[in-house]
Structure formats: C-alpha cells, structure tokens
Amino acid sequence: MNKSRQIRNSVLVRSIARGRRIKEQLSDDSRDWLIRMMTGQRPQDVYFVTAQRVAV
Numbered sequence: 001m002n003k004s005r006q007i008r009n010s011v012l013v014r015s016i017a018r019g020r021r022i023k024e025q026l027s028d029d030s031r032d033w034l035i036r037m038m039t040g041q042r043p044q045d046v047y048f049v050t051a052q053r054v055a056v
Helices: 002-025 028-039 043-055
Strands: none
Touching: none
16 A cells, blocks of 8 residues: 555656646647646646545
8 A cells, every 4th residue: 555655656746747848848728738738728727636636
C-alpha cells in the first residue's frame, strides 16, 4: 500500500516536471491551445484531472 502510494507520487512529480518543461518551451497561448487539443478540456482543468487520475 505504502509502496504504491510512493509510485503514484513519483508519477505525479514527473508529470508536474514535464508540464514545467513544456511551460518553459511554449508561450502561454500555444501551451493552452496544445492542452486543449490534447484533452478537449480547458487548461486549468487539465492539471486537476491529471492529479485525479494519478490518485485513483
């Protein structure tokens, strides 16, 4: 149980770090557009949804 929580946390940290790298590479507008294209959702919802999916 504890190990699986550890794994989930590391996955979340990696996805956050990846998002930070994307943020550095793209302007805000193009990043928001990219997120919308990939997920069909508003950008501010994506990070919440990602955290939810990891936590499940």
